[in-house]
Amino acid sequence: xxxxxxxxxxxxxxxxxxxxxxxxxxxxxxxxxxxxxxxxxxxxxxxxxxxxxxxxxxxxxxxxxxxxxxxxxxxxxxxxxxxxxxxxxxxxxxxxxxxxxxxxxxxxxxxxxxxxxxxxxxxxxxxxxxxxxxxxxxxxxxxxxxxxxxxxxxxxxxxxxxxxxxxxxxxxxxxxxxxxxxxxxxxxxxxxxxxxxxxxxxxxxxxxxxxxxxxxxxxxxxxxxxxxxxxxxxxxxxxxxxxxxxxxxxxxxxxxxxxxxxxxxxxxxxxxxxxxxxxxxxxxxxxxxxxxxxxxxxxxxxxxxxxxxxxxxxxxxxxxxxxxxxxxxxxxxxxxxxxxxxxxxxxxxxx
Numbered sequence: 365x366x367x368x369x370x371x372x373x374x375x376x377x378x379x380x381x382x383x384x385x386x387x388x389x390x391x392x393x394x395x396x397x398x399x400x401x402x403x404x405x406x407x408x409x410x411x412x413x414x415x416x417x418x419x420x421x422x423x424x425x426x427x428x429x430x431x432x433x434x435x436x437x438x439x440x441x442x443x444x445x446x447x448x449x450x451x452x453x454x455x456x457x458x459x460x461x462x463x464x465x466x467x468x469x470x471x472x473x474x475x476x477x478x479x480x481x482x483x484x485x486x487x488x489x490x491x492x493x494x495x496x497x498x499x500x501x502x503x504x505x506x507x508x509x510x511x512x513x514x515x516x517x518x519x520x521x522x523x524x525x526x527x528x529x530x531x532x533x534x535x536x537x538x539x540x541x542x543x544x545x546x547x548x549x550x551x552x553x554x555x556x557x558x559x560x561x562x563x564x565x566x567x568x569x570x571x572x573x574x575x576x577x578x579x580x581x582x583x584x585x586x587x588x589x590x591x592x593x594x595x596x597x598x599x600x601x602x603x604x605x606x607x608x609x610x611x612x613x614x615x616x617x618x619x620x621x622x623x624x625x626x627x628x629x630x631x632x633x634x635x636x637x638x639x640x641x642x643x644x645x646x647x648x649x650x651x652x653x654x655x656x657x658x659x660x661x662x663x664x665x666x667x668x669x670x671x672x673x674x675x676x677x678x679x680x681x682x683x684x685x686x687x688x689x690x691x692x693x694x695x696x697x698x699x700x701x702x703x704x705x706x707x708x709x710x711x712x713x714x715x
Contacts, residue, residue, distance in 0.1 A: 373578040375571075377586045380593040383646055385654025393597040397661050403592060404656060405670050406440050407649050410460045412674040413469055416682065417459075417476060421627045425686070426476045430457045434590075434622030437648035438554045439524075440464050441595030442615070445603055446522055451508045452491045453501040453523040457554070461524060462491060469681035479691055499525060499532030502551070506538040509547030509612070520548045520606040522599075528559025530576060531567050539614070543580035548606035550599060551577075551614040554589060556621035561634040577614035589619030590648040620646070 380391045395403075414433055420426040432439065439460030446452065446465065454461055459472060467489060475482030475494065483493040495501040505523035512519050529535055530553065542549045555573055557564050570576060577584030585602075587594040595617055602613035620643040624631045656662035697704055697712040704712070 373575065375575045375578075375584060375586055377588075378594045378598050379588045379591060380597065381588075381591045381651055381655055383651050385651050385656075385658055387593060387655055391594075391597065393593055393600065395593070395596075397659070400652075400656060400659075401661055401666070403440060403444070404652060404662070405674070406444075406460075406464050407436055407652065408667075408670045409674040409677065410436050410440065410463055411649065412671070412678050413459065413463060413472075413681075416678050417473070418623075418627065420473070420682070421476075426473070427478050428626050428628045429476050430626045431621075431623035432457060432460050434620050434643065434648070435554055435556060435617075436460050437592040437652075438552070438589040438595055438617035438619050441592045442522070442524075442552050442599040442617075445596055445599035447519070448489060450490060450519050450603075451505070451512070451521040452489075453505040453508070453521065454491065454494060455498075455501060455525050455529070456494050456496050457526070458494075458524050465489060465491065467491060469678065470684035473682055473685035474688060477685065479688070481688075481691060482685075499529040499534035501525065502529065502532075502534050502538035503541075505549050505551070506541045506547060509542060509549040510545060512548050513545065518607050520550055520603050522550045522552060522603075524552050524554065526559060527553060527555040527557070527564050527567055527573060528562065529553065530573055531559075539577065539580040539612075542612040543577075543582050546582075546609070546611035548609075549612040550602045550606060551612060552599070553614070553616050554619055555616050556589075556619050558621055558625070558631070558635065560625045560629060561631075572616060574614055574616040577612075582612045582614065584614040584616065586616040586618055589617030590646050590651065592648060592652055619648075 381387045410432060414431055417426060417429050418431060421429045439458060443461040443464035452461065462472060463469060471482040485491050492504065502523055502525060505521045508521040512521065553573055555564060559567060572586050574584035574586040585598055587598045589595060598615050602615060605613060653662055693715060694712055697708045700708060
């Protein structure tokens with residue numbers, strides 16, 4: 365019998381900025397000093413938002429909240445590569461993506477307080493509502509990619525999910541469709557090592573998550589998810605390929621969830637302190653600060669001004685969110701179906 369030739373693959377790993385703030389100049393994306401300072405400002409704003417959300421939840425002013433701490437580079441770096449005309453499909457932890465792309469923070473606070481009007485996306489953004497079911501947004505993104513291709517638009521769809529999402533059937537179905545039809549979709553997995561209490565090694569026997577893309581006929585790449593420049597470059601390159609009709613890309617951002625899965629979780633019950641402390645040394649904000657210091661872009665005065673501005677913006681967002689008139693309880697009946705059913709009408713009347 366003739367020898368069978370099986371196509372081989374090689375998972376690339378992209379690292380640009382190390383933990384000491386040293387960057388590989390040959391791989392650095394084209395970013396001016398003002399761009400890098402803006403990225404730092406977005407980091408501080410996101411951390412300020414995140415810390416405030418946690419405090420508000422503890423005070424009973426927000427519901428269950430999923431912290432972004434430790435994953436900021438994966439979110440800000442990728443979001444900065446997208447255009448507002450692209451279609452974004454978040455999970456429940458992409459506050460950094462939304463804020464970076466211009467989503468009003470007061471509306472995010474409004475949503476996490478339990479008012480779903482907060483995810484009525486502004487007309488100038490194509491960000492879909494927060495997706496709590498694990499993995500279902502992957503199918504939505506594939507469908508959007510198909511629509512973009514039908515319309516022959518120079519756009520792309522981007523979808524975010526965690527390492528746990530790769531264990532869902534929706535992940536494989538979405539990847540298969542994207543690969544077969546060469547859809548303009550960028551799949552971004554924030555591999556934060558834990559899907560609630562389940563470690564990454566119990567999600568899959570694959571050495572990387574990125575390699576799963578090759579089974580569906582397109583490229584997968586692993587990047588240091590705490591390296592803002594690597595994430596930005598990988599996403600930008602993937603978007604260029606998508607817009608040029610070269611099909612999808614899967615980006616595995618190798619990062620770590622510094623906080624609990626949500627405020628309803630206690631990660632100390634399943635993670636050891638040494639692991640968390642080790643990842644603290646890889647803090648994405650700390651390495652960016654070190655890089656900026658070496659480039660003469662960071663000063664204590666700049667940092668103080670950035671912090672003060674972020675605090676002011678978050679204060680204003682909280683005040684605005686909490687001043688919104690409460691929703692009418694009837695809305696839960698009116699917007700369930702196109703037309704209220706007899707049962708809903710009775711329940712609304714009883715209420």
